[in-house]
Amino acid sequence: xxxxxxxxxxxxxxxxxxxxxxxxxxxxxxxxxxxxxxxxxxxxxxxxxxxxxxxxxxxxxxxxxxxxxxxxxxxxxxxxxxxxxxxxxxxxxxxxxxxxxxxxxxxxxxxxxxxxxxxxxxxxxxxxxxxxxxxxxxxxxxxxxxxxxxxxxxxxxxxxxxxxxxxxxxxxxxxxxxxxxxxxxxxxxxxxxxxxxxxxxxxxxxxxxxxxxxxxxxxxxxxxxxxxxxxxx
Amino acid sequence: xxxxxxxxxxxxxxxxxxxxxxxxxxxxxxxxxxxxxxxxxxxxxxxxxxxxxxxxxxxxxxxxxxxxxxxxxxxxxxxxxxxxxxxxxxxxxxxxxxxxxxxxxxxxxxxxxxxxxxxxxxxxxxxxxxxxxxxxxxxxxxxxxxxxxxxxxxxxxxxxxxxxxxxxxxxxxxxxxxxxxxxxxxxxxxxxxxxxxxxxxxxxxxxxxxxxxxxxxxxxxxx
Numbered sequence: 001x002x003x004x005x006x007x008x009x010x011x012x013x014x015x016x017x018x019x020x021x022x023x024x025x026x027x028x029x030x031x032x033x034x035x036x037x038x039x040x041x042x043x044x045x046x047x048x049x050x051x052x053x054x055x056x057x058x059x060x061x062x063x064x065x066x067x068x069x070x071x072x073x074x075x076x077x078x079x080x081x082x083x084x085x086x087x088x089x090x091x092x093x094x095x096x097x098x099x100x101x102x103x104x105x106x107x108x109x110x111x112x113x114x115x116x117x118x119x120x121x122x123x124x125x126x127x128x129x130x131x132x133x134x135x136x137x138x139x140x141x142x143x144x145x146x147x148x149x150x151x152x153x154x155x156x157x158x159x160x161x162x163x164x165x166x167x168x169x170x171x172x173x174x175x176x177x178x179x180x181x182x183x184x185x186x187x188x189x190x191x192x193x194x195x196x197x198x199x200x201x202x203x204x205x206x207x208x209x210x211x212x213x214x215x216x217x218x219x220x221x222x223x224x225x226x227x228x229x230x231x232x233x
Numbered sequence: 234x235x236x237x238x239x240x241x242x243x244x245x246x247x248x249x250x251x252x253x254x255x256x257x258x259x260x261x262x263x264x265x266x267x268x269x270x271x272x273x274x275x276x277x278x279x280x281x282x283x284x285x286x287x288x289x290x291x292x293x294x295x296x297x298x299x300x301x302x303x304x305x306x307x308x309x310x311x312x313x314x315x316x317x318x319x320x321x322x323x324x325x326x327x328x329x330x331x332x333x334x335x336x337x338x339x340x341x342x343x344x345x346x347x348x349x350x351x352x353x354x355x356x357x358x359x360x361x362x363x364x365x366x367x368x369x370x371x372x373x374x375x376x377x378x379x380x381x382x383x384x385x386x387x388x389x390x391x392x393x394x395x396x397x398x399x400x401x402x403x404x405x406x407x408x409x410x411x412x413x414x415x416x417x418x419x420x421x422x423x424x425x426x427x428x429x430x431x432x433x434x435x436x437x438x439x440x441x442x443x444x445x446x447x448x449x450x451x452x453x454x455x456x
Binding site: 098107124160224 | 394
């Protein structure tokens with residue numbers, strides 16, 4: 001067994017150490033590329049008071065949405081929360097704190113969090129509710145607001161393939177927020193469809209190096225589709 | 234007559250130029266992809282990490298790992314590329330996208346746009362819209378000119394929380410195409426059969442009406 005071997009034997013082991021009131025960053029866009037089994041494990045553990053950082057909060061039935069039913073999420077940082085009635089109800093009643101964050105800013109907050117950059121300036125959100133209370137600076141005649149990086153106690157993510165060292169390959173648009181989410185977690189947990197032997201991946205095809213990955217597990221996935229749209233024959 | 238959804242999409246597509254990278258928002262903007270003019274090649278950017286979006290898949294092509302920003306299953310066009318959300322918004326924020334088309338609840342003659350929430354009523358979130366309006370120079374907002382009750386949505390000052398400040402220069406409504414310059418709407422084109430007076434009546438913000446305001450023209454429907 002190599003010290004670089006990231007594979008763990010069970011979902012329980014994959015999420016060991018997750019405690020109430022922690023911050024968890026999750027990859028995925030809608031239901032695409034979500035770490036669905038790691039989310040189910042959080043539900044099973046009954047961990048509460050969580051701050052979840054993710055572009056969306058799933059639907060009523062799938063993804064992070066399943067953590068709303070038992071009120072495990074205290075605060076949600078997301079860009080888009082439509083398509084989830086329970087979410088809207090808990091937000092309106094004040095049970096759930098929500099920090100709406102522009103999608104590109106959210107991606108960059110994660111990227112910065114993983115790259116050792118504490119904050120960055122962006123024009124996104126200047127002059128809107130998102131910019132309220134944030135430092136403003138002018139560069140080349142344009143206004144920018146200061147946005148702070150995000151780091152998580154845990155990050156949970158989904159990739160397509162990995163080798164045992166945690167080198168990752170994503171598939172199509174299931175990549176989305178997953179690479180940045182992984183880099184921004186103190187403990188980064190990744191589930192994949194296939195684990196291959198070390199050396200089987202061409203180093204040139206690796207999307208994210210295993211240095212960012214702490215725990216790796218192979219799962220089976222439902223891959224639910226939110227909007228199944230097809231064209232006629 | 235007010236433009237139909239299809240006509241709005243057709244008029245948007247008349248702005249497409251050969252070699253444009255384009256981000257189309259959910260709804261009418263997405264429909265514009267069906268009306269790309271003859272001889273024009275465009276590449277559609279989907280902010281969840283796809284450049285070169287193709288049509289909806291056939292039943293046997295559906296892939297849950299391949300969706301657009303509206304969470305609809307899609308395909309990839311020839312020459313497509315895939316990337317992370319951070320890379321996607323680097324393209325957007327960095328001004329590399331040639332044209333952005335998106336919807337709105339309100340715009341005003343200062344170029345402000347409100348599109349992501351109605352306090353106490355509707356909270357969906359801004360998704361990528363704030364980054365798109367901040368990053369793009371060439372933006373078309375598509376919307377209805379007025380509410381069902383005849384209240385203007387082209388205002389002196391937006392009443393809803395803003396998505397972006399001073400960033401909108403062109404608006405296409407079901408009644409008219411307008412530019413925004415120096416704190417005023419400029420009427421450029423009107424929908425077929427819609428009078429300048431009707432448009433003026435339903436525009437709350439300052440409006441400049443040039444001497445000649447042509448009617449929009451649409452190629453005849455070919456069934």
